[in-house]
Structures are given as C-alpha cells and as structure tokens.
Amino acid sequence: MSAYVVFEIEVSDPQRYERYKALSGPAVAAAGGRYLARGGRTASLEGAAPPSRSVLIEFDSLEAAVAFYEGEAYRAARALREGAAAARAYVVEGP
Numbered sequence: 001m002s003a004y005v006v007f008e009i010e011v012s013d014p015q016r017y018e019r020y021k022a023l024s025g026p027a028v029a030a031a032g033g034r035y036l037a038r039g040g041r042t043a044s045l046e047g048a049a050p051p052s053r054s055v056l057i058e059f060d061s062l063e064a065a066v067a068f069y070e071g072e073a074y075r076a077a078r079a080l081r082e083g084a085a086a087a088r089a090y091v092v093e094g095p
C-alpha cells in the first residue's frame with residue numbers, strides 16, 4: 001500500500017532552505033520517493049491558513065517512507081533545514 005509523507009513548512013531563512021532542497025531532492029529519489037506536490041500554491045478550505053510551504057511525497061509503503069526519513073541521506077538534508085525552517089512531518093497510508 002502506498003504511503004505519503006506530508007511536510008508543512010514555515011521557511012525563515014530562504015537561502016539556507018535552498019541548500020536543504022538541493023540535498024533533499026536526491027535523498028527522496030534515492031529512497032524511491034516521488035514528489036506529488038512541492039511548494040505550490042495553497043488555499044485554505046477549513047481551519048488555520050496553510051503553512052508557507054507544503055510538500056507531498058509518495059512512497060511504495062509506510063516502511064519505505066519512514067526509512068527515507070530516518071536514512072543517512074535525508075538526515076544530512078534535515079541538518080541543513082535546522083535553523084532555516086520549522087517543519088511538521090507525518091506519513092499517511094493510502095491507496
């Protein structure tokens with residue numbers, strides 16, 4: 001069953017965040033992930049306004065998604081994101 005990593009991100013340092021993006025893309029690809037949405041326009045339908053940046057990544061399974069997040073390549077990217085953005089991330093299984 002597919003799984004989707006959802007990131008809700010508030011960027012505070014755009015230059016440093018660009019360096020994070022340069023590492024995170026290859027980490028996603030290496031883990032077999034596929035971007036479905038990456039920072040496009042958003043519209044609030046209910047509740048609080050969406051974060052400044054939303055990202056949706058598809059993986060083959062929940063286990064693959066967690067392995068990506070905990071993997072060495074993405075850990076290096078996350079280290080660059082620290083201090084550049086506040087993020088909320090979670091995985092949801094889907095069809």
